[in-house]
Amino acid sequence: MTIALADLQEAIQNTQKLTSLQDYYQICRKFLDLIPKTQIQRIVSQNRNNYIFYQYHQTTHFQITRPINTRLFIETVQDFDNAWQQFLFFLAELRHYQEQITCLPSVNAYLSASAINKLVYTVQQAIGCISDSLPNPNQARKRVGQLFELLIKLIIQEIGWVCESRTVSIPIPYYPDISISYELDLVFSRQHTIVDPEPRFINPNEIVGSVKTTSKDRIDKIFLDKYLLTKLLGRNIPVVAIFLHDVQRSRIGNNDFGVNSTFKSNHFLGYTIALNQLDGVYYVDTETVFSDRLRNYISDFQSFLVRDLWRLSK
Helix, strand or coil: CHHHHHHHHHHHHCCCCCCCHHHHHHHHHHHHHHHHHCCCEEEECCCCCCEEEEECCHHHCCCECCCEECCCCCCCHHHHHHHHHHHHHHHHHHHHHHHHHHHCHHHHHHHHCCHHHHHHHHHHHHHHHHHHCCCCHHHHHHHHHHHHHHHHHHHHHHCCCEEEEEEEEEEECCEEEEEEEEEEEEEEECCCCCCCCCCCCCCCCCEEEEEECCCCCCHHHHHHHHHHHHHHHCCCCCEEEEECCCEEEEEECCEEEEEEECCCHHHHHHHHHHCCCCCEEEECCCCCCCCCCCCCCCEEHHHHHHHHHHHHCC
16 A cells, blocks of 8 residues: 555656556556545545545654535545546537537537536546645655646647747847746647747747646736736736636644635736736636635636637637
8 A cells, every 4th residue: 555655656656657647647546545545534624524635644744635525525536537528528628619619509408517627626636636645745746747737738738739848038128138037837729830940939820828736925026927927028918827726725723624725816816907817817616716706707618618718829
């Protein structure tokens, strides 16, 4: 049992192990299969009863995982297998029908169940839970973020889009010898483009995507990037943000199993109104970010994939 968990730990740390959607399926399935076969304990949150934690056994120093939203997380192997097959079938349909996908009656039932959000959430949170079993989970934090970015890239590529990470170097006006370097999480487009030999190039039909597991300590930079890219390039640069969630484990009195939101709603609204509105903000787990005043600015990842992605490409 310990060896099986060790294999999963090694897989998420090895950059050669997770490179395809099938790899993501395998590691998530193995984690779900591991839970009932070991002494991993399922603990319900004290202040949000739809969130749970897994606590590992003594050999992994009783490490506690991040909060898991049971409204999205698929907990059994059989249910996950079914969800994965439906997901792959849906991606094939989306690639074929594109923005007309919602005209299919069978698809509406699938989407109404938040099936895409659930599948993506389960896969990524399984990876996060594996990283939480490490002696020093902070060491794998960056890797978990990279794997989420890669997962989103693979999904976008699966529906036929061009999607890659890119570093651009943009000169400052009136100072041609000085430039600002940007590492862009994802740049995607509906059509293949001829990439300019200059590394500062962003094609007019391309969209910039910032992909993070959480907006905590990062939301300010995304708005600033949108502003500067648009200002320095002299044209509007479409920028969207994709987040997994905005929650973290918190201590309530003497209890370690509380859940707290990390979403800075006032900062988000302030930047949206005073600086510039992003072209889309999407969460896989929207539970702690939806409110009446923000509903016009934030949507779920599923809406991005089936609706807004195609709208932005026109």
